Amino acid sequence: MSKIIEMLEAQWRGNKFVCVGLDPDIQKLPKKFNQLDPEDAIADFCMQIVDATQEFVCAYKPNFAFFEQYGPDGLRALRHVVSHIHATAPDAIVILDAKRGDIGSTSSALACAAFDVWGADAITVNPYLGRDAIQPFLDYKDKGVIVLCRTSNKGATEFQNLRVGDQPLFMRVARAVADEWNGHGNCGLVVGATAPQELNEVRQAVGNMPILVPGVGAQGGDLQHVLRAGLTADGGVLINVSRSVLYASNDQDFAQAARKEVERMNVEIKHFLVEVSR
């Protein structure tokens, strides 16, 4: 079993299923951050969120685009935030949400960037180019490769739900990842909470494979359903929340408000686990 899955299972044994997405947007930060340069503001903000929430989370998911939009200094902030997570919350998994995928030597460069430069433990990738585009990521055996399967946006159905043979495309992707790409046991899938039926189908097809589920909270996905459909005996799900945690308050108490929101989710998850174990 890949080291990354061992790390995840340890988190799940501690009943930690929440992943906090780090999507820093200076327009939305509490006023006090206005005094800082954008890159310092987003780094400080994210690190305070990490400090306040780490007791309750299994993973952090920094979103590359939200750092990239502030240029090279924004990406320096990304590296700083990732280092901070590793130093202060060493059990938390850092998933770089970058939806990468390219051919040959380019994918090798992307994998090197994700794992060696930015310091991520796992990355999200896009399957459209096929397995050889993802192989350089898979070859980092101790790192996680989380493949987009059925995304949480409205337009996801345009291609992902097209029927290929007797199944929709997203199921073909799910099965390819589970049956063929997962030789090192380091794969996962992304399935949106906004597509509950699809989440059921994917879970049925992929055994215990970890599923990262965005879309609970601001996008309207239902936590109870995600748990019912996604949980396995080992755990099996990372439930991502971003905006509803990061911007739980836009005042001085933002970090405490973020902590409360994650804690509230954890309580709901624990109640669910008690219910199903009865």
Place this chain on the structure above:
Amino acid sequence: MSKIIEMLEAQWRGNKFVCVGLDPDIQKLPKKFNQLDPEDAIADFCMQIVDATQEFVCAYKPNFAFFEQYGPDGLRALRHVVSHIHATAPDAIVILDAKRGDIGSTSSALACAAFDVWGADAITVNPYLGRDAIQPFLDYKDKGVIVLCRTSNKGATEFQNLRVGDQPLFMRVARAVADEWNGHGNCGLVVGATAPQELNEVRQAVGNMPILVPGVGAQGGDLQHVLRAGLTADGGVLINVSRSVLYASNDQDFAQAARKEVERMNVEIKHFLVEVSR
């Protein structure tokens, strides 16, 4: 018509069809670059390639991953190279090869980064998430959005050639882009030179839409075929070459060798144009 297409058509009227991909890899640079920091080496190298080749090219395609692998300083080099192209070769189009695509506010951040931060005129995007994921890019009406359709790698067939209804997935993507996504007239497609039959089919379906064709040269695609299948009355193709130009020589004369290789391609293209006009 979008400003970006006007720029492209002006280049095509000048018989310029070659796009030089900027995939800098310090391992492959001429020895003299060893004395520099990686970010200075890749910037200097790319700028010398640009200076030597601009007479013969319609576009440059910096590959984000090859800069990203050198961290924030590598991306500072990217910005520097893009500025240099705009300053010294103002007619050349800068296509950021980044294969982006994400949901909602993340795609907005990606589009902002590509066009406002890195300074690109156009970007490559991945269609798997559907149109709403691409809309923030499309909304930059004067910028180009070049959608992956049929890529040049061997694994491309795994999903792209699956049949959905009466056509393969890549044709469904091509038609969606041509018929629905191109309201601002700023879309293009990527079709690999290694898939000549697919290139024929796509051209038949999408009218005059610009097609970026990677895969000639090191990947084995055939220039004559690309011209036969891809050219339209207005031009219609950007033929990308990377390694065979960048690393035409790994000695002091690398820039001159790059120039010669692009010039050689241009002569072959002009011969072809004379042949077909007879």
